Amino acid sequence: xxxxxxxxxxxxxxxxxxxxxxxxxxxxxxxxxxxxxxxxxxxxxxxxxxxxxxxxxxxxxxxxxxxxxxxxxxxxxxxxxxxxxxxxxxxxxxxxxxxxxxxxxxxxxxxxxxxxxxxxxxxxxxxxxxxxxxxxxxxxxxxxxxxxxxxxxxxxxxxxxxxxxxxxxxxxxxxxxxxxxxxxxxxxxxxxxxxxxxxxxxxxxxxxxxxxxxxxxxxxxxxxxxxxxxxxxxxxxxxxxxxxxxxxxxxxxxxxxxxxxxxxxxxxxxxxxxxxxxxxxxxxxxxxxxxxxxxxxxxxxxxxxxxxxxxxxxxxxxxxxxxxxxxxxxxxxxxxxxxxxxxxxxxxxxxxxxxxxxxxxxxxxxxxxxxxxxxxxxxxxxxxxxxxxxxxxxxxxxxxxxxx
Numbered sequence: 001x002x003x004x005x006x007x008x009x010x011x012x013x014x015x016x017x018x019x020x021x022x023x024x025x026x027x028x029x030x031x032x033x034x035x036x037x038x039x040x041x042x043x044x045x046x047x048x049x050x051x052x053x054x055x056x057x058x059x060x061x062x063x064x065x066x067x068x069x070x071x072x073x074x075x076x077x078x079x080x081x082x083x084x085x086x087x088x089x090x091x092x093x094x095x096x097x098x099x100x101x102x103x104x105x106x107x108x109x110x111x112x113x114x115x116x117x118x119x120x121x122x123x124x125x126x127x128x129x130x131x132x133x134x135x136x137x138x139x140x141x142x143x144x145x146x147x148x149x150x151x152x153x154x155x156x157x158x159x160x161x162x163x164x165x166x167x168x169x170x171x172x173x174x175x176x177x178x179x180x181x182x183x184x185x186x187x188x189x190x191x192x193x194x195x196x197x198x199x200x201x202x203x204x205x206x207x208x209x210x211x212x213x214x215x216x217x218x219x220x221x222x223x224x225x226x227x228x229x230x231x232x233x234x235x236x237x238x239x240x241x242x243x244x245x246x247x248x249x250x251x252x253x254x255x256x257x258x259x260x261x262x263x264x265x266x267x268x269x270x271x272x273x274x275x276x277x278x279x280x281x282x283x284x285x286x287x288x289x290x291x292x293x294x295x296x297x298x299x300x301x302x303x304x305x306x307x308x309x310x311x312x313x314x315x316x317x318x319x320x321x322x323x324x325x326x327x328x329x330x331x332x333x334x335x336x337x338x339x340x341x342x343x344x345x346x347x348x349x350x351x352x353x354x355x356x357x358x359x360x361x362x363x364x365x366x367x368x369x370x371x372x373x374x375x376x377x378x379x380x381x382x383x384x385x386x387x388x389x390x391x392x393x394x395x396x397x398x399x400x401x402x403x404x
Contacts, residue, residue: 001031001180001181002031003028003031003032003176003180004032004033005032005034006032006034007082008033008034008035008036008083008085008086008176009037009038009078009084009114010025010035010037010038010088011040011085011087011088011090011107011111012038012052012087012088013043013089013093013094013107014040014041014045014091014094015046015089015091015123015124015166016046016123016157017166018043018046019046019047020089020169021037021088021089022051022052024086024088024169024172025052025055025056027169027173028173028176029056031173034058035056035057036058036081036082037052037053037058037060037061038060038061038078038106039052039060039062039106039107040105040106041062041105042093044062049062064105064106075106075109075113076113078110078113078114079114079115080115082114082115082116083116084116084118084179085110085114085117085118086121086172086175087107087111087119087121088119088120088121088149088172089121089122089123089124089166090121090122090123091123091124092124092128092129092131092133092134095134095137095138095141096137098120098137099136099137099138100137117145117146117147117179119146119147119149119176120141120148120149121149121167121172121175122138122151124164125156125158125164126160127160128164130162130163147175149171150167151163151164151165151167152166152168167385174387174388177391178227178387178391181227185228186398187225187228187394187398188228188229190230190231190271191231191271192225192231192269192270192271192272192273193232193234193235193262193265193266193269193271194218194225194232194233194235194272195234195235195236195258195262195274195275195276195278196215196218196219196221196234196236196239196276197215197218197238197241197277198211198212198213198215198276198279199237199252199253199258199276199277199278199279199308200237200254200279201254201255201281201282201283202254202283202286203283203286203291204286204287204288204290205287205290207290207291209281209282211279211362212277212363213239213276213362214241214363215239215276216363216365216386217275217327217367217386217390218273218275218276219234219236219239219241220387221275221390223247223387223390224387224391224394226244226245226246230271232244233247233248233250233265234247234248234249234250235250235258235261235276236249236250236251236252236276237252237258237276237277238253254282255278255279255282256282256309258278258311259308259309259311262314262315266315266322267318267320269322270321270323271322271397271398271401272319272324272325273397274315274324274325274326275327276327277327277329278311279308281305281307281308282306282307282308283304283306284303284305285304312324312347313344313345316346316347324348324349325348325351325393326341326349326350326351327353328342328350328351328353328372329354329355330352330354331354331355334354335352335378338350343374348374348400349372349373349393349396349397349400350371350373351371352369352371352372353367360383364386365385366384366386367384367386367389368381368382369381369389371392371393373400
C-alpha cells in the first residue's frame with residue numbers, strides 16, 4: 001500500500017528497541033509518506049536524532065521549548081498536520097504518561113494535541129509489561145480507541161524470555177496500513193460471513209470433544225473485512241476473544257449449531273470464509289448426567305461417534321455467485337490433501353497451513369499459509385501476523401470475485 005500524501009508522526013521513547021524505529025521511518029518514507037519524528041530525551045540515549053533526521057528528511061523534535069520562539073505552538077501545528085501518530089517503541093513510562101494526560105515532554109505534549117488516530121507499540125522487559133500498572137494504563141488507552149500493538153515474545157535485553165519485544169517492522173507497517181485501509185471501503189456494500197474458533201461436541205454435561213483452535217485467524221479476518229466496509233457476520237465457536245468493532249457475532253458451540261447458523265445467513269453473502277476448526281465427529285448419544293469413573297468399572301470408556309454436517313461442502317453445493325473460501329489444516333501431504341478438499345468441496349480458494357510449522361502453531365499470533373485457487377494457481381506466503389494474512393486473504397478473494 002502506498003502512503004503517498006500521508007502525514008505520519010513517529011514517536012520514539014527510551015527503550016533498547018529504539019534502533020528499530022530507524023527501520024520503520026525508512027520504510028514509511030519508501031512508501032511515500034511524509035514523516036516527522038518526535039523523541040523523548042531518554043530515546044536519545046539509544047539512537048541519535050541525526051539518524052532519524054537523515055532517514056525522515058526532516059528535523060527531529062526533541063525540545064518542548066524550541067530555541068526559535070516563533071515555533072512555540074509547534075505541537076498544535078504538527079497535531080493538525082498529522083494523519084496518524086505511532087509511538088514505537090513505547091516505554092512503560094511514556095505509556096503511563098499518555099494514559100494519564102501528562103504533557104512534560106515534546107512527545108506527550110504532542111499526543112494531547114493530535115486530531116488523528118494513535119498507534120502504540122509497547123516494548124519493555126517482561127515484568128514491566130506484565131505489571132498491573134502497565135496493564136491498567138494500556139486498558140485506559142484502549143478505551144480511548146488507541147490501537148495497541150501486542151508485543152512479541154522472545155529473548156529480551158535483560159536475558160529474560162517473555163512478552164515485551166517490539167514487533168518487526170512489517171508488523172508495525174501493517175498496523176499503519178489498517179488505519180488507512182479503513183478509509184478505503186473497498187468492501188462497502190458487500191456482505192461477508194466468517195466462521196472462527198473450535199466446536200465442542202458434548203460427551204456429558206461437563207466434558208466434550210474439541211480442538212486447540214483459538215479463533216484468532218477467523219477474528220482477524222472478520223475485523224479486516226469490517227474495517228474495509230463490509231457487513232460482517234461472524235459465527236464463532238467458544239473462544240476468549242472480544243468481538244471486533246462493527247461485526248455481528250453469533251456464538252455457537254457444536255458443529256450442528258455452527259452449520260445451522262451458517263445456513264441461515266449464507267444466501268445473502270458475497271463472500272464466505274470458513275476459518276473455523278469444525279469437529280468431524282460428534283458423540284452419538286451424549287450422557288444426560290456426568291459420567292462417573294466408578295460406573296465404568298475397571299475398563300475404559302468407548303464412545304460411538306457420528307459424522308458432523310460438512311459446512312464447506314454444503315455451501316459448495318449451493319454457493320451460486322458467492323465466493324467461497326475454505327481452510328485446510330494438514331500435517332502430511334499438505335498440498336495434495338488441500339487440493340483434493342478444494343475440488344471436492346467446490347470451493348474457490350483454500351488456505352492451507354500446518355500447525356507443526358514454526359510460526360503457525362495453535363494460539364499463535366502469526367501464521368504461515370499457502371493459498372490454493374480453483375483455477376490451479378497457488379501462492380506460498382512467508383510467516384506473517386494473522387492480521388496481515390487476513391488482509392491478503394480478503395484481497396485475493398475480492399480479486400477472484402471481480403474476475404467473475
